[in-house]
Amino acid sequence: MAVEIKVLNRGDEAVLANVAPGVFDNPVDSELTAEFLADHRHHIAVAIEDGIVVGFASAIHYIHPDKRPELWINEVALAPTHWRRGLGKAVVKALFEVGQALNCKEAWVLTDRGNPSAMAFYSSMGGAEGVGGAGPDNPVVGYTFALGAS
Numbered sequence: 001m002a003v004e005i006k007v008l009n010r011g012d013e014a015v016l017a018n019v020a021p022g023v024f025d026n027p028v029d030s031e032l033t034a035e036f037l038a039d040h041r042h043h044i045a046v047a048i049e050d051g052i053v054v055g056f057a058s059a060i061h062y063i064h065p066d067k068r069p070e071l072w073i074n075e076v077a078l079a080p081t082h083w084r085r086g087l088g089k090a091v092v093k094a095l096f097e098v099g100q101a102l103n104c105k106e107a108w109v110l111t112d113r114g115n116p117s118a119m120a121f122y123s124s125m126g127g128a129e130g131v132g133g134a135g136p137d138n139p140v141v142g143y144t145f146a147l148g149a150s
Contacts, residue, residue, distance in 0.1 A: 005087075054081070
């Protein structure tokens with residue numbers, strides 16, 4: 001069965017009612033889902049197989065008075081049954097497209113330096129290491145991704 005990648009919008013709340021184990025940290029709350037999807041700066045891309053969400057990436061469209069819009073990738077997760085199938089890249093790329101449509105110059109993400117799998121994942125997507133403080137003494141490492149907005 002093919003996996004569908006979908007960026008959710010207001011009105012798509014029901015999609016998050018059926019989620020595979022291990023995807024979210026906690027049970028999905030319908031009120032929080034509605035609030036999240038109603039906020040035009042919050043974005044979530046999901047991977048759906050047989051009507052079940054098996055992965056997601058969430059982001060915030062970040063603006064500041066003196067900087068171009070950016071996309072902050074907040075979280076990426078997959079059901080353990082769906083690891084190493086390219087779905088993580090697919091949901092993050094879907095968010096990159098959202099960022100490009102919003103004229104974001106770049107996207108960025110932070111992870112723990114003690115998470116070599118996440119570091120390898122973001123590097124494999126072309127992320128440039130450095131945001132959040134470089135160096136082995138800093139427990140947080142960040143990656144930036146050029147989105148091509150001029």
